[in-house]
Amino acid sequence: MDRTDRARLDAYFQQIIKRFPVPRGITSLVVTHLLPERPVFLGALSGVTRIAAVLPKPRSIDQATLEVVRAAHPVHELSRTRFADPVTALHFLEDVAAGQQVVLLDIGGYFAGSLSTLAEKFSGRVLGVVEDTENGHQRYASLDRLPCPVVSVARSPLKEPEDHLVGRSIVFSTEALLRTRGDILTGRQATVIGFGKVGRSIAHTLRAQDLHVTVFDSSPLKQVQAHSQGFRTAESCREAIRDAGLVICATGHAALRKADFAALRNGAYVAAATSPDDELELSSLDGTYSRKSSGDHLTRYERPGHTFHLLADGGAVNFVHGAAVGSFIHLVQGEILAAAASIAKGGAVPGLHEVSTGDRQDIARLWLQHFLS
Structure with a gap:
């Protein structure tokens, strides 16, 4: 990011903070992708909260960015197991923010499993909580009782441009990795599992590149939507993947289980749009398939009579190439700051919430002023 772009982004975030002020004395814990533009967002957040911990998602860490962030903020390791266990999560929160008023900024529902304990026993x-992803939204929504407000931006209209571009970046990275083996996408049979906003973008992008696309979604409503948009649909996941040379998973939860892998077409490529612990039950293949590198960010899974190739170790494949979505990411970051401000002010009852339409309109207006001028 050059000096002019940085100044533009700083000015945008200052206007966001002015429009959505945060009361003094608030502490934040931040789950985040550490991509090159992220230090500016963290700098804006640190101007209105004390950042007690930056928790980088393991498969989306740019090393140069990590060093910049580490020089300015405390950085800690992020893992599902650390925060799924309520006792471990509580000890961590006490270590970094004892006695303070805390807002948790999440990407993927990391705090969902321990949230009740944190809310009830923290000093x-x-x-x-502010949650950024559909996967995380579902994790919080599935809890029997939310002990505090959870503001989700996952289904916000401001996130739709990002989701669309994420889908396109996933297809870009998928083809780039196939080309390292002398393969291309064009003409393949492809299956997209999941027809949410990202899955829909993936499916349309694949079709535009002359692939024959089948869609499977566990929701009949999404199946109808896919069918109405001209995609072939299948009644089951195994039917959908049986003849596909490429399978891209975009569900945010377990898309492929042990028996599904066995149903893959021999030699198929498999890619995911989110974390491997969310999309793919790879641990179920231990002792059944051998693994070895078959190219850059490609792993060949093999057993007698059957092979498939996994892209990016099952992680979000677009992060291989930086997962860039341009300035549209700042729409979502602006809404995250607005959501954090609304939580910090208090007054919201425990449960799932969204930023108001009026506030989203203001964020969009500020973005247009700064990035289209």
Whole structure:
């Protein structure tokens, strides 16, 4: 990011903070992708909260960015197991933010499994959670009781441009990796599992590149939507993947289980749009398939009579090439700051919430002023 772009982004975030002020004395914990533009967002957040911990998602860490962030903020390791266990999660929160008023900024529902314990036993107060992803939204929504407000931006109209571009970046990275083996996408049979916003973008992008695309979604409503948009649909996941030379998973939860892998077409490529622990039950293949590198960011899974190739170790394949979506990411970051401000002010009852339409309109207006001028 050059000096002019940085100044533009700083000015945008300052206007966001002015429009959505945060009361003094708030502490934040931040789950985040560490991509090159992220230090500016963290700098804006640190201007209105004390960042007690930056928790980088393991498969989306740019090393140069990590060093920049580490020089400015405390950085800690992120893992599902650390925060799924309520006792471990509580000890961590006490270590970094004892007695403080805390807002948790999440990407993927990492705090969902321990949230009740954190809210009830923490020496300070967990004011609430901001969640960025559909996967995380579903994790919080599935809890029997939310002990504090959870503001989700996952289904926001401001996130739709990002989701569309994420889908396109996933197809770009998929083809780039196939080309390292002398393969291309054009003419293949492809299956997209999941027809949410990202899956829909993937399916349309694949079709535009002359692939024959089948869609499977566990929701009949999504199946109808896919069919109405001209895609072939299948009644089951195994039917959908049986003849596909490429399978891209975009569900945010377990898309392929042990028996599904066995149903893959011999030699198929498999890619995912989110974390491997969310999309793919790879651990179920231990002792059944051998693994070895078959190219850059490609792993060949093999057993007698059957092979398939996994891209990017099952992680979000677009992060191989930086997962860039341009300035549209700042729409979502602006809404995250607005959501954190609304939680910090208090007054919201425990449960799932969204940023208001009026506030989203203001964020969009500020973005247009700064990035289209």
